[in-house]
Amino acid sequence: xxxxxxxxxxxxxxxxxxxxxxxxxxxxxxxxxxxxxxxxxxxxxxxxxxxxxxxxxxxxxxxxxxxxxxxxxxxxxxxxxxxxxxxxxxxxxxxxxxxxxxxxxxxxxxxxxxxxxxxxxxxxxxxxxxxxxxxxxxxxxxxxxxxxxxxxxxxxxxxxxxxxxxxxxxxxxxxxxxxxxxxxxxxxxxxxxxxxxxxxxxxxxxxxxxxxxxxxxxxxxxxxxxxxxxxxxxxxxxxxxxxxxxxxxxxxxxxxxxxxxxxxxxxxxxxxxxxxxxxxxxxxxxxxxxxxxxxxx
Numbered sequence: 001x002x003x004x005x006x007x008x009x010x011x012x013x014x015x016x017x018x019x020x021x022x023x024x025x026x027x028x029x030x031x032x033x034x035x036x037x038x039x040x041x042x043x044x045x046x047x048x049x050x051x052x053x054x055x056x057x058x059x060x061x062x063x064x065x066x067x068x069x070x071x072x073x074x075x076x077x078x079x080x081x082x083x084x085x086x087x088x089x090x091x092x093x094x095x096x097x098x099x100x101x102x103x104x105x106x107x108x109x110x111x112x113x114x115x116x117x118x119x120x121x122x123x124x125x126x127x128x129x130x131x132x133x134x135x136x137x138x139x140x141x142x143x144x145x146x147x148x149x150x151x152x153x154x155x156x157x158x159x160x161x162x163x164x165x166x167x168x169x170x171x172x173x174x175x176x177x178x179x180x181x182x183x184x185x186x187x188x189x190x191x192x193x194x195x196x197x198x199x200x201x202x203x204x205x206x207x208x209x210x211x212x213x214x215x216x217x218x219x220x221x222x223x224x225x226x227x228x229x230x231x232x233x234x235x236x237x238x239x240x241x242x243x244x245x246x247x248x249x250x251x252x253x254x255x256x257x258x259x260x261x262x263x264x265x266x267x268x269x270x271x272x273x274x275x276x277x278x279x280x281x282x283x284x285x286x287x288x289x290x291x292x293x294x295x296x297x
Contacts, residue, residue: 019137155224162212162228165205172202173235180242196296202239203292206232207285214281221279229278230268236291237261243295253294260287 176198185191209232213225221229240254240261264278264287276283 169205172198173239177242199295206288210281219281233261
């Protein structure tokens, strides 16, 4: 029984650890799905060389004065206006590149903000889940521990009541045996009245024992109460022996009860099957009723 309780407790702890591990795995899986693929900008820019007019002549050597470019190549002169037009083309291209660069920076900033918002959203979600689980798990553990403590306390109270009732039963049986053995009371009527009084108390105790020895749900004997039932049966066997010595009018019923007690003890000690097992509450109640009818007649 202690091994079963320990195994059940270990199972509860392992279940809790498994739930926490599963939760961590879910967190890791969500993080992997979130950061597995690095976000990339789809905006592509292709740069091309500025177009130079066919009127421009590429030269190898040139000389610059204050008003114009002078190129010495077969005596051909390139006008300053053409150079200005080329320069204007370069400025336009630079402005175009700067504009596209601004667009890229704006797109990158927006994409970064989107990623940050997405991460913040998931982070807030899992923080909320953690807070929820942090509130649920302790509550579940508290309820489970409370029920376990209540069951342990109830079992302890039942064991204590069973021990008290067993001691009372032993005292009553010893008292009735002493009354049958000695000659403390010379008046037979008083002795019989005392015997009947003690017998009724014994039978009342035995009737109240069923709720302590047996489970109300399964109607079966509780495993920890087998020793108490064995002690009760042994005490009843000793009581019936005293009754059998004092008179013959109920000897047949007493022998029948003694045989039943022997069968019950064999069943409990050896685990042998029986058609009318004592580990059922109905069998115990029927036996007590039969004993009450036999001893009171």
